[in-house]
Each structure stands twice: as C-alpha cells, then as structure tokens.
Amino acid sequence: MNDAPVLNLKGVVKRYGAVTALDGVDLEIGPGQFVGLLGPNGAGKSTLFQVIAGLFAPDAGDVQLFGTTHRANGPAIRRRLGVVFQERSVDLDMSIRANLRFHGRLFGIGGAALDARIDALAVQFGAASLLARPVRNLSGGQQRKVEIARALINEPDLLIMDEPSAGLDTPSRRALVADMRALSQSQGRAILWATHLVDEVDEADAVVMLRQGQVVAAGTPAELIRQAGAEDLTDAYSRLTGSADQ
Numbered sequence: 001m002n003d004a005p006v007l008n009l010k011g012v013v014k015r016y017g018a019v020t021a022l023d024g025v026d027l028e029i030g031p032g033q034f035v036g037l038l039g040p041n042g043a044g045k046s047t048l049f050q051v052i053a054g055l056f057a058p059d060a061g062d063v064q065l066f067g068t069t070h071r072a073n074g075p076a077i078r079r080r081l082g083v084v085f086q087e088r089s090v091d092l093d094m095s096i097r098a099n100l101r102f103h104g105r106l107f108g109i110g111g112a113a114l115d116a117r118i119d120a121l122a123v124q125f126g127a128a129s130l131l132a133r134p135v136r137n138l139s140g141g142q143q144r145k146v147e148i149a150r151a152l153i154n155e156p157d158l159l160i161m162d163e164p165s166a167g168l169d170t171p172s173r174r175a176l177v178a179d180m181r182a183l184s185q186s187q188g189r190a191i192l193w194a195t196h197l198v199d200e201v202d203e204a205d206a207v208v209m210l211r212q213g214q215v216v217a218a219g220t221p222a223e224l225i226r227q228a229g230a231e232d233l234t235d236a237y238s239r240l241t242g243s244a245d246q
C-alpha cells in the first residue's frame with residue numbers, strides 16, 4: 001500500500017494586508033486518516049482550507065496534495081479532492097438528484113455511471129426517497145448531507161470539511177461525525193474536519209490545534225491530553241490554545 005501523505009503542508013504563510021492568518025503551518029495527513037483541525041474563531045481554519053483547495057496561493061511555504069502542487073498539476077489534485085465549505089454550494093430550487101448530476105458533470109462523470117453513483121450516495125446518506133425533492137424542502141441536517149454527498153461525487157481520496165456541522169443540533173452533529181468516521185474507515189478516504197467543538201474530534205486519528213495562525217499542538221487525542229497534563233481533550237484544548245470550547 002502507498003502510504004505517501006495525501007496532504008503535506010510545510011511552513012505555510014498567508015497574510016491579508018497586516019493580518020497574518022497563517023503563520024508557518026505544518027500539517028501532514030496520511031491515506032484514510034481522520035484528522036480534526038481545532039481552533040477558535042479567527043484561528044485561520046477557513047484560510048487554511050482555501051489554500052489547500054487552491055483558491056489562492058500561500059505567501060510562503062509548500063502545499064502538496066497527493067505528491068504534487070496546484071501550480072504543477074491542479075486538475076489532477078481537483079479530481080482527487082472533495083471540499084465542503086461553510087457556505088452552501090448546492091442550488092436550493094433544484095432537486096438533490098439535479099444538484100448531484102450538475103456537480104458530477106463538472107468532474108466529467110455522466111450517464112448511467114453518474115446515476116449509479118448518486119443512487120449509492122443517497123443510500124449511504126439515508127436519502128434514497130428524497131432524491132426528487134428540492135433542497136429547499138429538506139431539513140438543515142439533510143441539506144448538510146447533500147453538501148457532503150456533493151463533495152463525495154468524485155470519490156475523493158481527501159475530503160476537507162470546514163465546520164460541516166454548523167447549524168445542526170447536538171444529536172445530528174454526533175450522528176454526522178459518526179457517519180463520516182465510518183465512511184473514512186470503510187472507504188479509505190482521508191478527512192480533514194475543521195471545528196471549534198472538541199467533542200467532534202475526540203476520537204479522531206489525529207488532532208491539530210490552531211491558534212492565531214500557528215499550530216500549537218498536534219498528535220493523537222491521547223498524546224495531546226498527556227502533553228497538556230489534562231483530564232480530557234476539552235481540558236487539553238483550553239490549556240494549549242487558551243480558548244474554551246463553545
């Protein structure tokens with residue numbers, strides 16, 4: 001098996017004028033790993049996602065996905081990357097199926113293969129009976145699942161998710177985390193899950209804590225708890241980043 005990292009960031013710096021949003025970030029994710037990115041508001045999580053997605057280049061440092069860079073081979077990276085941004089990216093007035101067909105075609109998938117892929121995703125997300133429904137008529141939790149299904153349409157090897165549980169109640173959040181962990185394990189997809197809620201990542205393979213654009217700690221939850229001399233990951237997070245889980 002090829003264990004080369006699917007994501008490898010070294011010394012990534014991104015500034016907005018006088019604000020340094022990312023200040024020398026190192027981050028490595030191996031195939032199939034579920035990695036939590038924890039940070040308070042303004043820590044730089046969204047900026048990091050935009051850099052990983054290739055929406056803009058860093059001011060300094062190296063961003064490699066699947067052993068290549070956006071500059072060298074952007075199309076090859078996009079074929080293997082799935083992105084769930086905080087903002088909605090599906091069309092509210094179109095049905096789930098129409099939305100997924102649209103996004104599938106962007107990846108050059110079409111015809112029976114695309115419909116089979118959509119049917120499989122619908123079963124996976126418990127939405128087989130909802131495919132013809134306009135997204136507008138779905139619950140908040142169902143709409144988030146459509147966003148995630150959209151990001152999985154190209155069967156990505158790395159899925160990056162920026163606060164994917166935003167707006168969901170606690171039981172729905174927990175269910176979504178459990179579903180995505182199971183998917184990562186059963187299908188071997190690496191996931192980078194950004195959140196400011198510690199309980200979403202306390203069973204992740206690794207957790208990276210970001211504060212003011214810097215990685216202040218990284219390791220397995222057990223390692224971080226030990227390193228901080230903490231009782232649990234919530235305690236470790238507040239000790240290592242000086243922020244309370246909220």
Ligand SMILES: Nc1ncnc2c1ncn2[C@@H]1O[C@H](COP(=O)(O)OP(=O)(O)OP(=O)(O)O)[C@@H](O)[C@H]1O
Binds near residue numbers: 021043046048
């Ligand atoms: N377009 C921009 N122009 C200027 N400053 C920006 C811009 N985008 C982000 N910033 C600043 O960069 C820093 C990191 O912001 P970013 O949105 O990446 O953090 P975040 O961890 O995703 O926060 P949140 O959880 O609130 O979304 C913050 O200080 C923010 O104010």
